[in-house]
Amino acid sequence: MEEEIQKIAYEYQLLQAQAQLLAQNLELLTLGRNEFQAVKETLEALKKEEGNPEVLIPIGAGSFLKGRIEDREHAIVSVGAGYATEKGLDDAVEYLSGRIKEYEEAISKTQNALADIEKRLQRLSQRAQEIQEKQALKFNVPRGS
Numbered sequence: 809m810e811e812e813i814q815k816i817a818y819e820y821q822l823l824q825a826q827a828q829l830l831a832q833n834l835e836l837l838t839l840g841r842n843e844f845q846a847v848k849e850t851l852e853a854l855k856k857e858e859g860n861p862e863v864l865i866p867i868g869a870g871s872f873l874k875g876r877i878e879d880r881e882h883a884i885v886s887v888g889a890g891y892a893t894e895k896g897l898d899d900a901v902e903y904l905s906g907r908i909k910e911y912e913e914a915i916s917k918t919q920n921a922l923a924d925i926e927k928r929l930q931r932l933s934q935r936a937q938e939i940q941e942k943q944a945l946k947f948n949v950p951r952g953s
Contacts, residue, residue, distance in 0.1 A: 809939050816936045823929050830922045837918060841911035848904040851883055855897050 854861070857880065864872040883900040886892045895903060 809943055813936060813939055816932050816939075820929060820932045820936075823925050823932070827922060827925045827929070830918055830925065834915065834918045834922065837911055837915045841908055841915065844904050844907050844911065847885075848901055848908065851897055851901050851904070854880060855901075 860876040862874060862876055865875045866872055882894050882896055884892050884894050885900045885903060
């Protein structure tokens with residue numbers, strides 16, 4: 809029984825490490841999705857603006873320049889691996905919607921995997937408790953009358 813407890817403890821530790829990695833991955837996926845969502849919402853709002861709206865242009869270290877958008881018909885959108893491409897606003901919004909959907913699918917899969925690991929952890933914990941209870945019963949000494 810002691811060997812089984814050690815095996816359960818080892819498996820429990822491995823599953824906890826996997827759960828921690830999945831939780832970190834889930835956080836990164838959520839941040840990525842939120843970033844794409846913010847860009848999409850900005851482009852959708854830009855389509856409704858009249859004239860050349862004033863914007864703040866980030867230049868680093870929390871500093872900005874004021875500027876005006878001259879081309880409201882196109883956006884330069886990141887397509888991954890450090891590359892970007894110019895797209896019409898409608899195409900950019902459609903592309904961003906697709907990326908958001910990909911993130912949401914990855915988030916869902918990660919949440920499901922995390923839930924599965926949590927169930928396995930619970931089962932291992934219950935099994936360890938059952939073994940410990942059996943061991944405790946063996947040490948009960950019957951009292952004489």
